[in-house]
Structure formats: structure tokens, C-alpha cells
Amino acid sequence: xxxxxxxxxRGHLRLAQAGLARGLERxxxxxxxxxxxxxxxxxxxxxxxxxxAALGAAGQPGLGVSDFEIxxxxxxxxxxxxxxxxxxxxxxxxxxxxxxxxxIESWRDYRELLDxxxxxxxPRRPATVDDLAAHLPAWVRERMERQPSAIEVMxxxxxxxxxxxxxxxxxxxxxxxxxxxxxVEEYVLKQGLYVAGVAPxxxxx
Numbered sequence: 507x508x509x510x511x512x513x514x515x516r517g518h519l520r521l522a523q524a525g526l527a528r529g530l531e532r533x534x535x536x537x538x539x540x541x542x543x544x545x546x547x548x549x550x551x552x553x554x555x556x557x558x559a560a561l562g563a564a565g566q567p568g569l570g571v572s573d574f575e576i577x578x579x580x581x582x583x584x585x586x587x588x589x590x591x592x593x594x595x596x597x598x599x600x601x602x603x604x605x606x607x608x609x610i611e612s613w614r615d616y617r618e619l620l621d622x623x624x625x626x627x628x629p630r631r632p633a634t635v636d637d638l639a640a641h642l643p644a645w646v647r648e649r650m651e652r653q654p655s656a657i658e659v660m661x662x663x664x665x666x667x668x669x670x671x672x673x674x675x676x677x678x679x680x681x682x683x684x685x686x687x688x689x690v691e692e693y694v695l696k697q698g699l700y701v702a703g704v705a706p707x708x709x710x711x
Contacts, residue, residue: 507525508536508575508584509537511555511669513550513694514558514559514562517665519562520665521660522601523569525599530599530626532568533569535569536572537556537571537573537575538575539576539582548673550699562690583613585618588619598624599624600619601660602628604628607646610646620656620657624657626658627659627660629659676694676699677701
């Protein structure tokens, strides 16, 4: 389960738990060091994002955090991560939002990616479970029809919490109302992350 995790929140964790409930042996959250699709100047440093992910996953059976991408000083291309773990003999399933799958043709070596890994896809606005396929490229829809086990739709009710909303709440001093796991919220506040005027990577790069 890749992402920026800036910061990790309860929605990420519920999604990971949904993957476990659907039969995955383990869910590894994979913070990206330099996400190629995101160019925000205010992304927290990789150390911070890894630390928050580790705090969020702590004590939750079946959940882990990998430093494979965050420890590499290169952009985080998912295909390289999947090649690494499949070469080691692992069966890899990617957990991703429908917005990412709809945009899959912008990803590096995207056809090889979907050949090497299964996908669990969850609807993200504007897609719903019922119309998710309409938002996807035609060849992806065909693959879903031809190989239903290759791309599985997660229809559990998911959390609409977003990292961007959390960052904005912190910036303007609004309460977080349980959006973050307690240990993550404590870390964010102690480190002064996402506060206006504080450089996001100072303690993490």
C-alpha cells in the first residue's frame, strides 16, 4: 500500500485492515521518498513520514511499514518496488484508489505493473462502487471482466478523511477530531509539522 502518508491517518489504517479482511497475509505500507506524481513544496521529510507510518501501524497485527522506497534517493516508481518483491518470490497485491487506477497509463511500465501485481481498488470520488469501471481505461475494464481476481473492487465503507484536510486543520489551528491515531497526533504536534512558517523537512531530510 503505497503513498505519501503525509500524514498517515485513520482512513489509511482502515483501508489496510480491509485488505487483511479480504485475505491478504500482510499489508506493508510503503511511504514514497519522492512521489513522482506530487510536486508540493510542503511535503514533510521522509524521516517524519516513515516515523508517522510506523507509529500508526504499531500494535496492529498484520500491518507493517517498509523503508524500501523511502531509503532510496530516487523517485518512487511503483514498478521498481513490485519488481523487487516479486523477484524475491512474493505475491504482490497493490491497494490503490480508483483515481490512481484511472490514471494508471501515466505510471511507469504500467502494463507490466498490472501483469506482475494483483490490485485491490477502492472507489474515490467521483467514482462509486457501481460506476467505478466507467472511470477506468477500456483495457483495464476488459482485464477486470476477463480476470476478476486480478483487479478486485473493495466495496467496504471507507473513511473520507484526507491528509490535505488534516494539514489544513493543523495550519489554522482547528481540532483534528480523531482523524489521526493518538501516537501520530502526538508526534505531529511535538515535531511542529504542518504549522505555517515551519519548513517541512527540517528534522527529516
